Amino acid sequence: MMGEAIEFKSGTYLVNTAAGILDTRTKNGITCVWRGIVDQSGKLNCTWEFDWDKLERQGVDKLVGRIFVKSQTSPIYGSNFDVKITEENPEIKKQLGGGYNAYNVSYECSLIPHYENPSYDEMFEPSDKNDAILVVDGKKLHVSKAFLSYHSEYFRSLFSSNFKEGQMDEIPIGEVSYEDFALLLSTFYPNPVFPNDRTVETLLEMGRRFLVSSAVSSAEHHLISNSIIENEKMLWLADKHGMSKLLEKCVRRINTVEKAKKLKKSKEYKTLSDATKLKVYERLMNFI
Template sequence: MTNSAIEFKSRSHNVNGNTNVLETSAKNGVACVWSATMGDSRQIDLSWKFNWDKLESQGVDKITGFIYVSSIFNRLTATRIYVELSENNQEITKQVDGGSTSYTVYYECSLIPHYKNPDYEEMFASSDQNDSILVVDGKKLHVCKVFLSYHSEYFRALFSSNYKEGQMDEIPIGEVSYEDFALLLSTFYPNPAFPNDSTVEKLLEMGRRFLVSSAVSSAEHHLISNNSLIDNEKMMQLADEYGMSKLLLMCIRKINTVEDAKKWKKSQTYEHLSAETKLKVYERLMEFI
């Protein structure tokens, strides 16, 4: 899944010999403190201190992108700065030469979060605890029939002696990518991996297709938690589509005013909600009248 860019655009600030911290911004789980000082040689020392603990808790391994620094009237040469943030690098610094005692500067920033890639080959390697092999996209996943059957009616039927697949040494699984299928299994087998905003929608789709209710429950738990940065409109759509009642209730409770409810009724998302969920939104609206 493609990760959306996190974008900042600062206000314009005057930088002179007395400035330090210029602005603090926060967006989509990333906070940034922008500072600028002017040296004796009239060069500007710029710094951006980032805090992305919330994204790291979701499984983000690093963040990359660019910062573009400009000045009013182009008194300072426009500068592009490469950004790569990791656990051990939370600050970006840049010195820009100039010849004036004062500049009015601003910046734009575009950052891409990169999620950690699980080692599926190690996760589903052959071992004496596994007794079956699933083949997806030509790749083999060594699994335990009993464990998968416990979590899914689909696998229970697949491994049944009533089906020819149950008698096969290697069972092919078609019309699904290796990464998507391994993502599904990794949520409960062998050591559960928790969903994040980048994987939760695909996990819901896979959980429904392969009848893994625990995957849907795990996705709902993530969306209800404070770690998710998905907006309320998208959450309600997912809650309605995949029957996540707790999440749906939370989303409806976030409609706190008549204006919120009217905005909802005009949204494209509302038009695609089920009649039952539309009724609940309407009942929420009635509470404010």
């Protein structure tokens, strides 16, 4: 699955035989360091080094896109090219132009994050450790009753002898997609898959519906430690799902009048609870 494109646009720099680091920019969890130098043959040698460790922790597998180098004073051949950035190849090197001692250049870059897709089918294959079959969207998930019951009051009740489903060979789970349900189970069964910004909101909804508190805790930990979601939306998620630690952190981030105004203009502000709005107001009073 792909995320939204992340755009970089540099200023214009003079690159000659003595140039080094030209530009450093950080956007949406990616830091790009651009270096350039002109060699003895008059060619422009550029290097883009990408630090995207934060996106990797969010489940991004690779970044795919294009870089376009523009010159203000001289033509550059081959200046528009495709790039693929992976954990093994975080650096892009390109030799451009020729015949000049110096170049006035800038670059634009567009990168699309590609997320890893867990193999849910492999996670829930038949095993001698499993003793129940859940059917979601027509697909069968082989699971352990004891393990799911330990993590969720919903499953504890579902597998109880007091419910007819507890006596069924195959138990249907309705009104949920296979991907969303498998995402929820994958956070604790059989080997935990950690949330990321793409999955965290769905995971919170699933965790609340199926009473999996560990999924909500895992989502809160991600939002506190790794997320690059804007504070306004994060505050709304904390308020909606009762994540007190995250809520306090989001409120503390509102440390200027400008940030408070930005929150009030956001679409999320209208749906905040009165209690959270009061916390924001009390926080703002510290700066007046």
